[in-house]
Amino acid sequence: MNISLYIAKRYLRSKSSNNAINFITIIALVGVVLGAASLFVVLSGFAGLKDFTLQFSTIVDPDLKAETVIGKSFNITDTQRDALTAIEDIALYSEIIEERVIVYADGKNYLASIKGVDANYDKVSSITSVIPYGSWLAPNTNQIVAGWGVSQNLSFGVLDYGKQVNIYVPKPGKGQITSTKNAFNSVKALNVGIFDINEKLNDNYVYASLSLAQRLLNYKPNQISAIEFKLNEGANEAAVTAQIQTILGNTVAVKNRMQLNDALYKMLNSENLLIYLLLTLVSALLIFNVIGSIIMMILEKKPSLNTLFNLGVPVKHMRNIFFIQGSVITLVGCIVGLLLGILVVVFQQTFGLVPITPTLAYPVSIKLENLALVFITISVLGIVSSKISATRVTEKLVTDN
Numbered sequence: 001m002n003i004s005l006y007i008a009k010r011y012l013r014s015k016s017s018n019n020a021i022n023f024i025t026i027i028a029l030v031g032v033v034l035g036a037a038s039l040f041v042v043l044s045g046f047a048g049l050k051d052f053t054l055q056f057s058t059i060v061d062p063d064l065k066a067e068t069v070i071g072k073s074f075n076i077t078d079t080q081r082d083a084l085t086a087i088e089d090i091a092l093y094s095e096i097i098e099e100r101v102i103v104y105a106d107g108k109n110y111l112a113s114i115k116g117v118d119a120n121y122d123k124v125s126s127i128t129s130v131i132p133y134g135s136w137l138a139p140n141t142n143q144i145v146a147g148w149g150v151s152q153n154l155s156f157g158v159l160d161y162g163k164q165v166n167i168y169v170p171k172p173g174k175g176q177i178t179s180t181k182n183a184f185n186s187v188k189a190l191n192v193g194i195f196d197i198n199e200k201l202n203d204n205y206v207y208a209s210l211s212l213a214q215r216l217l218n219y220k221p222n223q224i225s226a227i228e229f230k231l232n233e234g235a236n237e238a239a240v241t242a243q244i245q246t247i248l249g250n251t252v253a254v255k256n257r258m259q260l261n262d263a264l265y266k267m268l269n270s271e272n273l274l275i276y277l278l279l280t281l282v283s284a285l286l287i288f289n290v291i292g293s294i295i296m297m298i299l300e301k302k303p304s305l306n307t308l309f310n311l312g313v314p315v316k317h318m319r320n321i322f323f324i325q326g327s328v329i330t331l332v333g334c335i336v337g338l339l340l341g342i343l344v345v346v347f348q349q350t351f352g353l354v355p356i357t358p359t360l361a362y363p364v365s366i367k368l369e370n371l372a373l374v375f376i377t378i379s380v381l382g383i384v385s386s387k388i389s390a391t392r393v394t395e396k397l398v399t400d401n
Contacts, residue, residue, distance in 0.1 A: 005324060028293040029333050035283030036337025036378045037344070042279050043370040044345045046272045048363035053268065054261070056198045060125045061260050062094075062228035064237070066244055066252045072099065074251055075222045083247045084227070089235035094121040096226040097213040102168040102184075103146075103206060105154040112150055114167060114206050116213020124230040127195065127207070134158035134193030140211045145193040149203030156191055165189045167206070169216055187216050280377055287330065287381045294326045294389035298397075305398040315395050323390040330382020334375055341374075342366065 068074040076095070084093055097116035102109050119139040122128050127145075128136050137143035144165065146156075156163045168184040189208065196202060214221070227248075231240060241254045248254075258265055298305070305318055345364045347353055352361025 005320075024289070024296055025293045025329070028289040029329055031286035031289040032330055032333025032378065032382060033337040033340065035286040035381075036334045036374055037341040039276075039279045039283050039377065040338055040341030040370060040374045041344050041364075042275055043272070043374065044341070044364045044366055045362065046268075046275060047367045047370060048365040050268045050272070051365050052363040053264070058257055058261065059130055059197055060127055060201070061257050062124055063231040063235075064229040064241060064244065064254055064256055065260055066227040066229070066248055066254045068225065068251060069253045070251050073097070073219065073223050073225050074248075075220070076224060076227070076248075077222065080247055084244065087240060087243050089232050089240045091230045091232045092120050092124050093227050093229045094118050094124040095210060095224045096121075096228055097210060097217065097219060097223075098225045099169060099213070099217055101206070101216070103150060103154060104166040104168060105156045106163050108154055110150060110154050112147075112206050113204050114169075114208055114213055114216070116208050116210045118210045121207075121228070124228050130197050131193045131195050134191075137192055137207060137209060139209050141209055142187060142189045142212055143192045143209065144189045144212075145195055145207040146191050147202035147205050148194055148196045149199065150206055151191065151194050153203075158194060159190070159192060161190075165191055167208075167216060172218070185216050185218065187212060276373075280381075283378060284381050287378065288385055290326050290329055290382060290385040291389040293329070294322050294386065295392050297325070298322055298389070298392050302397065305393065309395075309398040315393060315398065318398065319390040319393045322393060323386045326386025326389055327383050330379060330386065334378040334382065337378070338371060338374060 084090060095118050097114075099114055101112060101114045103112050104110075122136050131145065134145070137145050144167075151157065154165075156165060165188070166186055167189055168186045170183060171185055189212070195205075195207070210224075213219070214223070229240075229244070231237065237256060241256070244254050245252070308318060309315070345366055348361065348364045354362045356362050
């Protein structure tokens with residue numbers, strides 16, 4: 001049997017004759033438990049917050065989106081449409097027109113973005129799930145679905161026939177503007193629904209049919225701003241992206257959901273990294289109590305170490321005794337801390353112990369990668385602490401009477 005492991009097990013099972021050392025060992029173990037539990041709970045909180053944020057930001061985001069890289073629009077041919085339809089991994093796609101417009105109602109003007117969509121759009125996205133008032137628009141009509149913020153600022157509701165909604169966009173061209181009529185294209189619209197996604201989209205977007213947007217902007221039948229794609233489950237995203245790019249050419253960029261929300265993902269990931277580093281620092285301070293505990297144990301066991309040395313046990317093996325002891329304290333504390341952290345997260349998911357609002361509990365999410373990250377982080381910190389403290393065992397120490 002390995003003599004270092006055998007003696008380390010004996011030391012772990014037996015209490016020290018010095019109560020102060022027992023107390024310090026307990027504090028070290030509690031420090032590891034609290035470090036692991038707090039790090040896991042905070043990471044689970046950020047994972048939940050990330051999922052909560054993205055579920056609202058990506059409700060209307062497609063799996064893939066093809067956008068023009070030159071100007072505001074591009075032309076799509078019937079041949080290209082047929083080629084896109086023939087791609088097996090594409091379930092549906094929707095042609096889109098987007099442009100900044102002026103919405104006028106109730107004597108007030110409001111700067112917004114119109115999003116003209118075709119008949120497939122409500123199947124490509126989950127837009128109908130976020131319309132609490134009214135219904136989705138019918139294709140090839142002058143119906144619109146406005147964001148909650150747009151409708152509030154312009155004081156119109158659903159099927160509000162008493163308040164006419166006009167949408168204006170400046171006419172393209174050069175020369176001096178002689179009248180308002182010559183300066184703007186306009187259409188009259190009827191709001192049939194109000195969507196509620198998040199503040200940014202609610203305050204900026206109005207959905208309309210593709211035909212209305214083309215008429216308002218003087219676009220040709222094959223002129224669009226983007227194409228949004230819904231992929232079949234299990235589709236190879238990279239392969240589909242390459243096929244779409246080949247069909248549409250280099251004047252169009254194909255982006256996935258993460259690329260469409262690049263700034264949001266970067267912000268959330270940066271915050272998560274910062275919190276992880278801060279909590280790792282706090283955990284390191286707690287775990288370094290292991291160093292004090294092991295050093296106190298070394299000093300107490302000095303007579304025994306002297307005996308072992310005289311019996312021919314190398315100093316290296318004696319160091320391993322305390323390295324194993326510290327590592328076991330760390331691993332046990334880490335496992336207990338993770339179990340405690342999981343329990344706290346499950347309680348939060350079940351009972352909503354920490355609320356954001358009276359009706360909304362703080363979101364948390366248990367992620368396997370966070371479990372692995374915490375276990376590795378705490379284990380490495382604990383093993384390093386054990387290694388540092390074990391180096392206190394020297395030949396001078398064990399031979400000095």
